[in-house]
Amino acid sequence: MNDKPMINPEWDLSGEDLWFLWYSDRETHTYAARIDGRCTYVWAPMYREGRILAVEGDLRPLAERKAACEQALRDAGYRFAERSATIELRADCERFRSMTTGLPLVDDADRLAPASYLPTAIAAIHDVLRVGAERYPDEKWRTQNVAEHLRHAREHIRLHTIGDDSEPHLRHALTRLAFAVEINEGGAK
Numbered sequence: 001m002n003d004k005p006m007i008n009p010e011w012d013l014s015g016e017d018l019w020f021l022w023y024s025d026r027e028t029h030t031y032a033a034r035i036d037g038r039c040t041y042v043w044a045p046m047y048r049e050g051r052i053l054a055v056e057g058d059l060r061p062l063a064e065r066k067a068a069c070e071q072a073l074r075d076a077g078y079r080f081a082e083r084s085a086t087i088e089l090r091a092d093c094e095r096f097r098s099m100t101t102g103l104p105l106v107d108d109a110d111r112l113a114p115a116s117y118l119p120t121a122i123a124a125i126h127d128v129l130r131v132g133a134e135r136y137p138d139e140k141w142r143t144q145n146v147a148e149h150l151r152h153a154r155e156h157i158r159l160h161t162i163g164d165d166s167e168p169h170l171r172h173a174l175t176r177l178a179f180a181v182e183i184n185e186g187g188a189k
Contacts, residue, residue: 007032007045007073008081011066012120019062021069022168030167032078033069040065042072043165052076124171125178132175141179149180 007023009032014020021033023045032045035058042053053072058065074080132141141149153176160169 006079006081009070009073019066021066021073030165032073035062035065035069040069042069044076045073045078121174124168125175128168128171128175142183144179144183146180146184149176149183152176153180 009021009023012020012022017037019033019035020031021042022031030045033040033042033053035041038057038059040053040055040058041051044050044052052075053068055068060068070080133139153173156169156173156176159166160173
């Protein structure tokens with residue numbers, strides 16, 4: 001019997017020549033693979049069993065490297081879920097983008113860019129909220145004050161800065177900051 005989790009992987013360009021293979025299940029959302037300009041790595045994500053694939057000086061085309069990462073996870077026993085959750089998230093982002101494209105965020109002559117310029121950040125918050133809603137259906141975040149949310153955000157930023165990959169810390173920091181804004185500006189009572 002396969003005890004590996006069902007994962008829902010999604011490639012994300014996180015910087016110039018830096019790709020992560022994110023995966024999610026009901027308990028976590030983190031990355032399993034990393035591709036940069038010259039190296040390809042795949043970790044055994046849930047169990048921290050060490051590297052499945054580590055290739056330095058990897059100059060193969062990106063598509064081949066992505067396929068090798070996904071195959072390494074399959075070879076290690078991970079099962080890939082249907083991409084329905086990812087498709088649903090993208091559909092939400094597209095709906096949001098279609099509602100906001102071309103609409104100014106302020107009324108003066110120095111109009112800000114439309115919110116559609118931040119689809120990845122908005123999707124990141126959406127994903128953290130979705131997982132959080134499953135874990136904490138009582139919306140516990142509403143009972144915490146701004147200082148508590150800022151403390152959590154700072155800790156996520158610190159952990160990201162030192163290279164901790166136990167969870168997607170920037171996504172969690174961004175969501176904690178959104179909670180702080182929501183509480184501070186009166187939207188969550």
